Amino acid sequence: xxxxxxxxxxxxxxxxxxxxxxxxxxxxxxxxxxxxxxxxxxxxxxxxxxxxxxxxxxxxxxxxxxxxxxxxxxxxxxxxxxxxxxxxxxxxxxxxxxxxxxxxxxxxxxxxxxxxxxxxxxxxxxxxxxxxxxxxxxxxxxxxxxxxxxxxxxxxxxxxxxxxxxxxxxxxxxxxxxxxxxxxxxxxxxxxxxxxxxxxxxxxxxxxxxxxxxxxxxxxxxxxxxxxxxxxxxxxxxxxxxxxxxxxxxxxxxxxxxxxxxxxxxxxxxxxxxxxxxxxxxxxxxxxxxxxxxxxxx
DNA sequence: TAAACGCGTTGGAGGAGGCG
DNA sequence: CGCCTCCTCCAACGCGTTTA
Numbered sequence: 001x002x003x004x005x006x007x008x009x010x011x012x013x014x015x016x017x018x019x020x021x022x023x024x025x026x027x028x029x030x031x032x033x034x035x036x037x038x039x040x041x042x043x044x045x046x047x048x049x050x051x052x053x054x055x056x057x058x059x060x061x062x063x064x065x066x067x068x069x070x071x072x073x074x075x076x077x078x079x080x081x082x083x084x085x086x087x088x089x090x091x092x093x094x095x096x097x098x099x100x101x102x103x104x105x106x107x108x109x110x111x112x113x114x115x116x117x118x119x120x121x122x123x124x125x126x127x128x129x130x131x132x133x134x135x136x137x138x139x140x141x142x143x144x145x146x147x148x149x150x151x152x153x154x155x156x157x158x159x160x161x162x163x164x165x166x167x168x169x170x171x172x173x174x175x176x177x178x179x180x181x182x183x184x185x186x187x188x189x190x191x192x193x194x195x196x197x198x199x200x201x202x203x204x205x206x207x208x209x210x211x212x213x214x215x216x217x218x219x220x221x222x223x224x225x226x227x228x229x230x231x232x233x234x235x236x237x238x239x240x241x242x243x244x245x246x247x248x249x250x251x252x253x254x255x256x257x258x259x260x261x262x263x264x265x266x267x268x269x270x271x272x273x274x275x276x277x278x279x280x281x282x283x284x285x286x287x288x289x290x291x292x293x294x295x296x297x298x
Numbered sequence: 299t300a301a302a303c304g305c306g307t308t309g310g311a312g313g314a315g316g317c318g
Numbered sequence: 319c320g321c322c323t324c325c326t327c328c329a330a331c332g333c334g335t336t337t338a
Contacts, residue, residue, distance in 0.1 A: 088312055101329055136332050
């Protein structure tokens with residue numbers, strides 16, 4: 001009885017529990033639909049004329065560390081609408097808990113989709129086995145593809161940069177919507193013409209954040225002459241950092257004079273400071289040796 | 299090492315026929 | 319008329335192999 005109460009709380013809405021038992025491979029929940037009628041997928045009319053019943057076996061979310069399969073006592077209905085081409089159909093479930101042809105419940109399919117999306121095929125398959133939801137790498141990738149790409153919202157503020165398909169071998173271009181904070185396109189290479197062609201299809205773009213190289217700047221200038229071009233945050237910081245270091249490096253003599261040169265006495269340093277100082281002395285000796293040998297033609 | 303591909307297997311969907 | 323069995327078709331799946 002306690003099993004019955006527990007399982008009844010876990011089955012999807014629209015189904016009634018028939019049986020619940022343990023098997024050699026996990027848990028098995030037998031359910032039947034509670035609705036009296038079903039909607040013909042062809043003409044949309046409702047019917048209560050049952051043609052036959054059969055059993056469908058569906059994978060479901062694991063329970064208490066055990067794989068769960070749902071045995072659904074599915075019905076086939078007759079469509080009696082005269083002009084309708086379909087005469088017999090398997091009942092559809094309105095809340096989408098079980099889709100036609102599905103071998104998993106919708107809630108398990110959602111888990112499979114997110115695993116595939118987050119980890120890829122094989123890593124997700126290994127993880128899924130540990131989650132007691134064994135699926136193949138192919139199925140995980142199919143689940144991701146089946147749901148297709150997310151909708152495309154024309155961007156207004158974008159960031160563009162190159163990225164490596166394989167480092168030092170092949171590079172592509174990544175474009176991000178900076179308002180949505182999401183990557184929106186991967187281009188196959190980093191050629192200006194490729195980026196320019198993509199820009200041409202997006203005349204609504206108002207701001208292009210890019211690197212310091214000339215390629216993307218040229219592509220944006222040609223395709224989007226009215227768009228503002230700005231250095232992206234990373235390259236801005238890189239520029240500022242480099243300019244600061246150059247300014248400091250060129251002014252070290254007056255800076256040392258201003259703060260007063262100090263002679264370091266190692267005996268007065270802490271252990272950590274002494275290690276740091278000794279490393280500095282070693283590097284200076286190495287650099288001096290290299291300069292001397294180079295000057296002598298080595 | 300992971301993704302893609304080809305292919306065989308499994309089982310869900312739809313229809314025909316038959317029985318009570 | 320309700321519902322069962324049986325059959326065919328094909329979507330979903332997993333496995334072995336190839337490709338990157």
